[in-house]
Amino acid sequence: MAKLLQTLFDGVAVGSLYALIALGYTMVYGILQFINFAHSDIFMTGAWIAFVIAKAAGWAGGDTPIWASLVTLLGSMIFCGLLGFVIERLAYRPLRGAPRLNVLITAIGVSLFLENTGQLEVLFGTQPQRMPTLLSSEPLFRIGGVGLPLVDVVVVLVAVGLMLLLQWLVFSTRLGRAMRAVSFSIPVASLMGVNVDRVVSFTFVVGSALAAAAGFLYAMKYPGLNQPAHSTWILLGLKCFVAAVVGGIGNVRGAMLGGLLIGCVEMFGAAYLSTSLRDVYVFSILILVLLFKPTGLLGKATVEKV
Amino acid sequence: MSEPLLDVSGLSLAFGGLKAVTDFSLKLHKGELQALIGPNGAGKTTIFNLLTGVYRPQQGEVRLGGRLLNGLPTHKIAASGMARTFQNIRLFGDLTVLDNVRIACHLRARAGLFSALLRTPAHVAEEAAIREKAMALLEVFSLADRHAELSRNLPYGDQRRLEIARALGTEPKVLLLDEPAAGMNPQEKVALSELITLVRHRFGVTVLLIEHDMALVMKICERITVIDHGVTIASGSPLEVQGNPAVIEAYLGAPSAEGH
Amino acid sequence: MGYLRAVSPFLGAIVLAFVMQFGVAPMFGAYYQKLLIDIGINIVLAVSLNLVNGFAGQFSIGHAAFMAVGGYAAGAITYYGSFHVFGDALVHHGQGDVLFLAATLVGGCVAAVAGWVVGLPSLRLKGDYLAIVTLGFGEIVRVLLQLTDDVMFKRADIEAASVGTLALALGGALGFGGLPFYTSIVWTYFFAFTLLVIAVRLKTSGEGRAFLSVRENEIAASAMGIDTTRYKVRAFVLAAFFAGIAGSLFAHEIGTTLNPRELGFQKSFDIVIMVVLGGMGSISGAVLAAIVLTLLPEFLREAASYRMIIYALLLISMMILRPQGLFGVREVWELYRRPKVSRPQVRPPGSLP
Incomplete structure (x- = not known):
């Protein structure tokens, strides 16, 4: 029972991280129909910027005030939001309307650029680092014999909070309506007076900021940060992309659902079956879902007009 | 009746x-x-x-x-x-006019993948026959002299006629x-x-x-x-x-x- | 006469492969000879992926997985087979080359079967979804290979072990070490030139045009009687076969280790980049891109830590400045023949199948 509960907590915590990152993939896909492979590197940059901020401020140990975490989180989100803006402006915008494969390759190029620039000694360097502890991993309270550390609670609360914020942004604001219009059809939206460039920029800023938040939370939960070009980052990104696809790509709620599902599948598989096969579970779920419901769990089927 | x-x-x-x-x-x-x-x-x-x-x-x-x-x-x-044309033209845009018709003619071809890779004499003869048939079709539609052009570069009316020629290629x-x-x-x-x-x-x-x-x-x-x-x-x-x-x-x- | 014409290009491939080994290679040192082999292997990879991505218009980004499947299958056969035949896993020219050839072809077939198994259900999916499934398949292959047992190296153990045990003793995460180095310039270019003959013959035949029609417009293709699923699977299987062969060449090359990490999605991306850079569907473009992209990192070696940054920037600017790749869909010999061909227009989003 305790193991079950523990696994469930882990699954939800990791799943909410996945969901945060999956949102970035799904929003960009929904609007521009391309897989932003560089998104995992924004996530990586978010984690590393959090490390740089905490290190520069000299925060360490369990007795740092809670606002230190908040400053780190916001700093990372702002930086990555700007980064997302610049990337879209310089690399993706000139390719608007180009064949999809070209945009995809550009995204791979951006990804390589971010990883290898991050590895420069003046930036993050080529060595793994340890994130200072800002949030205590002591159990905050216990449920059914399982201790719930502050980190996990913060991870889930921040993730859920940001998702609610996004939900409100997309479905209850003018800008959100513009986003949905652009994702329906770029030419039609621009004929209706929507400033498409601004909406796309905004989407990248929001998606990147969410990825940065996920990066910060990830660094809190798993303090051993791998070097920027390490394959764990891309692999994590891929899993989140899988989450977005499983939920139904382009669908904001689908990304949240997919993230939680993938997180739980991975954790339960690792706990009850075999740890070394955890990536296999994730990709098998992907293939199964796509074969039986090709548009994902919450995705809508589109019919090509003949 | x-x-x-x-x-x-x-x-x-x-x-x-x-x-x-x-x-x-x-x-x-x-x-x-x-x-x-x-x-x-x-x-x-x-x-x-x-x-x-x-x-x-x-x-x-x-x-x-x-x-x-x-x-x-x-x-x-x-x-x-049964062959058809499409209301919203669906040509093979990046292929030549001739290739568009030849693809349709492929339906009645006999030679398979391996004879194509080996270039057997039967395959060579069949390719020649298909080319001839396709060119004859293009001739009927006055498209023969544009056979080497990419089909998406054709004027609109020609594209519509090419669609019919292509459909006829399937006999x-x-x-x-x-x-x-x-x-x-x-x-x-x-x-x-x-x-x-x-x-x-x-x-x-x-x-x-x-x-x-x-x-x-x-x-x-x-x-x-x-x-x-x-x-x-x-x-x-x-x-x-x-x-x-x-x-x-x-x-x-x-x-x-x-x-x- | 007709049959001579049928086989002469394949004979030419053999002759050219020997010319590469004994005519071209001696002009370079050992380091560049290895580079020549790398180029050849990349040509096989790029041209074979071009059959799927360029010809049939299906978007696969798991090509390295088929390379891994073929490489491990062939590697296991030459390594453990050598113990059974020769008592050790050293290079034995003559008989050993025959073993290597057989192993390579078997590796290709195993990869082709894998291609069929993956392709048949997933080719129903369109565009990006197919890409994701191929990517997922690649990751599954990588993880499974990492879980295999250590390589056996004692003759007695190997002779006592069952085939099943040997098939699982592939070195795990450390990689499959100790493979004999059979990959030579002759072998590499024999396969590269053979594939080129096949690709060119395909592109200029009815069967090949059927592939192209699937890329151009699937609905119109099926209305013209093309069984689109069958042609997609064919392209997939053929490409997987040659990826498997490239895997075997890679596995038996000096200075490389066959390990799961080398053949992950990054390797798949490298191959996709070659195809797109060369121009989707252009065979000569894929060859040229394979050469350029193999040499480019070597030239940038001086710049050390800036190497990959420059590579990334070149990639991005290439995509922005010349989106159709080096040659577009055309071949290098078609570039000046048809003056009336205009530059491919940028397609509206979503118009690509």
């Missing part, structure tokens, strides 16, 4: 609650030229999609030369002798033309109607035509079927259909609507 070549009976399809086609029947005899007309959104193209297997009929039967085609995939229906018994005159000017339309008549006699194909231009339809077709909202509202010779009140209503609105 003899067996019809294409015998469609009771064809129905609904998308969710929307009835796209209801109880559609049609008999097409060998060598005939019939038209399918109706207002925009009446379900004409949907009927073509049902006939060619793009959609599966929920009810009804499609028989070609007595053979049941229901549920067959599109490429098998093409192989059994069809029945040719379905989906608005072949759309977007053409009056002179081009006259030329096209002559071309359709020529094609019909020269290749011995039976034609079912969707067209908006009533003058064109009246001039060349033997029989016309009118549908509206997926339902057949009239069927007969051009003269019969022209005077049918239901047809006039469908096109011009109900006469009782005068005081709206």
Whole structure:
């Protein structure tokens, strides 16, 4: 029972991280129909910027005030939001309307650029680092014999909070309506007076900021940060992309659902079956879902007009 | 009267609650030229999609030369002798005009992958024959001197004619033309109607035509079927259909609507 | 006469492969000879992926997985087979080369079967979804290979072990070490030139045009009687076969280790980049891109830590400045023949199948 509960907590915590990152993939896909492979590197940059901020401020140990975490989180989100803006402006915008494969390759190029620039000694360097502890991993309270550390609670609360914020942004604001219009059809939206460039920029800023938040939370939960070009980052990104696809790509709620599902599948598989096969579970779920419901769990089927 | 070549009976399809086609029947005899007309959104193209297997009929039967085609995939229906053109042109844009027709001719080719890779003499002879056949088709459509151009660089009218040439490359018994005159000017339309008549006699194909231009339809077709909202509202010779009140209503609105 | 014409290009491939080994290679040092082999392997990879991505227009980004499948299958056969035949896993020219050839072909076939198994259900998916499934398949292959047992190296153990045990003793995460180095310039270019003959013959035949029609417009292709699923699977299987052969060449090359990490998605991306850079569907473009992209990192070696940054920037600017790749869909010999061919227009989003 305790193991079950523990696994469930882990699954939800990791799943909410996945969901945060999956949102970035799904929003960009929904609007521009391309897989932003560089998104995992924004996530990586978010984690590393959090490390740089905490290190520069000299925060360490369990007795740092809670606002230190908040400053780190916001700093990372702002930086990555700007980064997302610049990337879209310089690399993706000139390719608007180009064949999809070209945009995809550009995204791979951006990804390589971010990883290898991050590895420069003046930036993050080529060595793994340890994130200072800002949030205590002591159990905050216990449920059914399982201790719930502050980190996990913060991870889930921040993730859920940001998702609610996004939900409100997309479905209850003018800008959100513009986003949905652009994702329906770029030419039609621009004929209706929507400033498409601004909406796309905004989407990248929001998606990147969410990825940065996920990066910060990830660094809190798993303090051993791998070097920027390490394959764990891309692999994590891929899993989140899988989450977005499983939920139904382009669908904001689908990304949240997919993230939680993938997180739980991975954790339960690792706990009850075999740890070394955890990536296999994730990709098998992907293939199964796509074969039986090709548009994902919450995705809508589109019919090509003949 | 003899067996019809294409015998469609009771064809129905609904998308969710929307009835796209209801109880559609049609008999097409060998060598005939019939038209399918109706207002925009009446379900004409949907009927073509049902006939060619793009959609599966929920009810009804499609028989070609007595053979049941229901549920067959599109490429098998093409192989059994039904070819079509598309309302929104679907050429192989990045391929040459000649290649567009050659691909259609491939349907009747015998040589397989390995003889292609080995360039067996049989394969070489067949390639030559296909090229000759395709060029002859292009000649009929006055496209022979543009055979090396990429098809997406052709002017609009030529693209429409290339679609017909390509469909003929599959050696069809029945040719379905989906608005072949759309977007053409009056002179081009006259030329096209002559071309359709020529094609019909020269290749011995039976034609079912969707067209908006009533003058064109009246001039060349033997029989016309009118549908509206997926339902057949009239069927007969051009003269019969022209005077049918239901047809006039469908096109011009109900006469009782005068005081709206 | 007709049959001579049928086989002469394949004979030419053998002759050219020997010319590469004894005519071209001696002009370079050992380092560049290895580079020559790398180029050849990349040509096989790029041209074979081009059959799927360029010809049939299906978007696969898991090509390295088929390379891994073929490489491990062939590697296991030469390594454990050598113990059974020769008593050790050293290079034995003559008989050993025959073993290597057989192993390579078997590796290709195993990869082709894998291609069929993956392709048949997943080719129903369109565009990006197919890409994701191929990517997922690649990751599954990588993880499974990492879980295999250590390589056996004692003759007695190997002779006592069952085939099943040997098939699982592939070195795990450390990689499959100790493979004999059979990959030579002759072998590499024999396969590269053979594939080129096949690709060119395919492109200029009815069968090949059927592939192209699937890329251009799937609905129109099936209306013209093309069984689109069958052609997609064919392209997939053929490409997987040659990826498997490239895997075997890679596995038996001096200075490389066959390990799961080397053949992950990054390797798949490298191959996709070659195809797109060369121009989707252009065989000569893929060859040229394979050469350029193999040499480019070597030239940038001086710049050390800036190397990959420059590579990334070149990639991005290439995509922005010349989106259709080096040659577009055309071949290098077609570039000046048809003056009337205009530049491919940028397609509206979503128009690509």
